[in-house]
Amino acid sequence: MAAPTKVSTAPDPALIAFNRFGLGARPDDRDKLTGDPRGYLKAELRQPDIAMITYDGPAYADLLGSTPAIQASMAARFQRKLDKDMAKAAAKPAMINAPGMEKTAAIPNAGAMPTAPAKAPAPAQPPVAAPTKPATPPVEAILYKAEAQARFDKALKAEVGFVERLVYFWSNHFCVSVAKDNVVRASAGAFEREAIRPFVLGRFADMLTAVERHPAMLFYLDNQQSVGPDSRAGKNRQRGLNENLAREILELHTLGVGSGYTQADVTSFARILTGWTMAGREGRLGEPGSSVFNANAHEPGDAVLLGKTYPGGGMGQAEAALDDIARHPATAQHIATKLARHFIADDPPAAAVARLAKVFTKNDGNLRALAATLIDMPEAWSTPLDKMRSPFDYVAAVRRAAGPGPANDPGQSLAWLNALGEPLWQPPGPNGFSDQADSWASAEGMKVRLDIAWQAARQVKDIGNPDDMLDALIGPSASPETRQEIARAESKQQGLALLLMAPEFQRR
């Protein structure tokens, strides 16, 4: 696509606050933001636990921590296996009373999930002959939907949504994909709540450690199966090293590609990371579904990474390595570039990147300091709003503008994200979704946005005056053409759909 040739005037600071930093204004929001958009954004950073999702309210009854969520998934899987075995046994009458059959007992039905962990088989019950297909969706689907609901609700309740935007940024930086397997499908939402949200205004090194040892990441990038060749497990079994997690930590999570590490560093780091795994259903290594260190799978001995020797000795070896990588100048540069690209421009101003990198290093990766620096950057307030809202940002902004509000079924929003090419927690690869305007201004994407704007507008029961909505959502900097096109709309629905398609609503 050719370089943007759109007309860009000096952006309105309130629009910058809501669209560049936040999730878009709700109809009454602009009134609250009088005079000091920077101060308003900073106030959001000061609210205690602003990034956290709480379990209050019946809407969140299905939210689980990753450990019970994975246990529920394991239990459902175990039940499926039992059902299958029994169906087989039923097909062979002679086998039904075979010795040992009684021992493989049924556990509570998967339909009763997701609250029943499967630590040990429940007391024996007579096997049911023919397993009937449960009418309830799979437990992973229930969990995914509950997590999606919590995420959308949080987006709708946020005042400006700068901290939510930071959560999405880091969640995409450290992405996992539910397409990987049921463990990730059951725990992707919990992963964001447990490994991203608590640290989004904390230290980068803490987020890094929490992410890399989380079962969702260990499964997504295959480390749970990686075994040190000279470890006890490696010698006993026919398993060995898998370098996927090690490579992506260096390439995507920290240093960045081309920053000087070698294939030898990747392999060495993979050895260091062996043993970081998840406890299985039998609970031999710990609470099933929890993150554990398996000393039996850990490659013994010292290891050299980026020229530094990390002495052998268990879990601390990888922790020390991660701590050093988190502080590496290349990491500061990589993170600074991505943040500036996300919040300022596809080709971020070099000075802005340099300042962010400096703040990152000086404050030992303090992400609150980094967020405050972004707010204070003159470039963030002077650069034209040329980026495109990502699909999630767009859908959130549509909901904030046109409803419905929190506590509504997330099904339609999820379907919109699929159609827009950004299915929730399902990026095409470990580098996450694109953060470039071109990717989201595609022909197909714009056609889908048009369809969505129309569908959203049609669902609003009482639209009011679209011209007033333009003032409430975009404000006085709306272009005369946008104003005119909305004023001329043939219906209120069409007027609202035009507003949701206006460049001022699409760009950020």
Add this chain to the structure above:
Amino acid sequence: MNLLCETPHPSRRAVLMTGGALFAWAYMPRFARAADNRDPRLIVVVLRGALDGLSAVGPVGDPDYAGLHGDIALSLTGPHAALPLDSFFAVNPAMPVFARLFKANQAAVVHAAATGYRERSHFDGQDVLESGFSGPGHVATGWLNRALENLPAGDRVATLGGLAVGPSTPLVIRGAAPVLGWAPQSLPEPAGDLAARVLNLYRHRDPVLAVALQKGLDADRMALDDQMGAKAMKPKGGLDSAAGMRQAAQGAARLMSADDGPRVAALAFDGWDTHVNEGGATGRLATLLGGLDGAFEEFEKGLGERWKDTAVVAITEFGRTAQINGTVGTDHGTGTVVLLAGGAIKGGRVIADWPGLKPAQLYQQRDLAPTSDVRAVLKGLLADQFGLSAAVLGDKVFPDSAAVKPMANLVA
């Protein structure tokens, strides 16, 4: 060991044996196309995540293959026997359509191929593969778009533009030449003239969005005009599922078979990064290969009588380790396969200067060593199908690649 692996084909063999010296002759422009009633089409399928070429097309005749690829190695015996292509190579049994086309001389394989990229980052590797530059860092335009851009002014293929399938445009076809975007859609159509009004607003305020939306509307109209109608096109899955691949191919073929439809298309299929439990003749990779095979079938069916002039090429950023890893999968590697299909392809051949699989023959003692350049294959196709000269290909389409000669005679 330099084994030339292809079914006997005198002219082809002669060219390969003599090395690069004879390549230049092949590029007489084919501007007599109208006269011979050819109407060439080119479809590029990008397999993102690095396809294990040794599991797609297994060198079952190589004595070291089974040992390296272990439990997932293809074999000519057993319940899921691979489908032999010649005396040395066999294709994964998940690809019966490809095997059939191969027998009908409408499919070919280039083995032990790689781009010029020798690191192992997916994302840089994909950028190199799709941008056509010799190194990473060029993400504005792709080689397929630049090929269109460099056709003679007024050329019909250039005028009709390209087609990008999927919710986002693959880099390979991004650039200045016009590209139509299309993906299966399922949302209700806006009523009235909303689209026209939004377009009018964009034309005044945001020309970039105006162009994008106009193209999106055009593509949708073309796809829906078909007799199969909208109902048949409900999304069945993402482009990392077998059903999704098949459906994407179906839609692309329909758009491309139209007389005034695009002659060039790009599709991207995800999910080939098989680090764990890759599977061989069955399993995860086989499922994906089955999806790709389904896509070949849809292209063949959908293009109908135009299939005879069509070339489909499937490419991936790099291959995977020759030896399976500790988790019955494979890690990022180097050499892999390029799959070619279509009535235009001079098929029935596995084109390979086989490097061997002994430790010293492997690239960095770990990967299938590359002996063919993917760019040579792509250049050959662009030259044969659209008459692009070696000079333009080496300078504009694949910058700084004059040393990589177009592979001759890929097209029948």
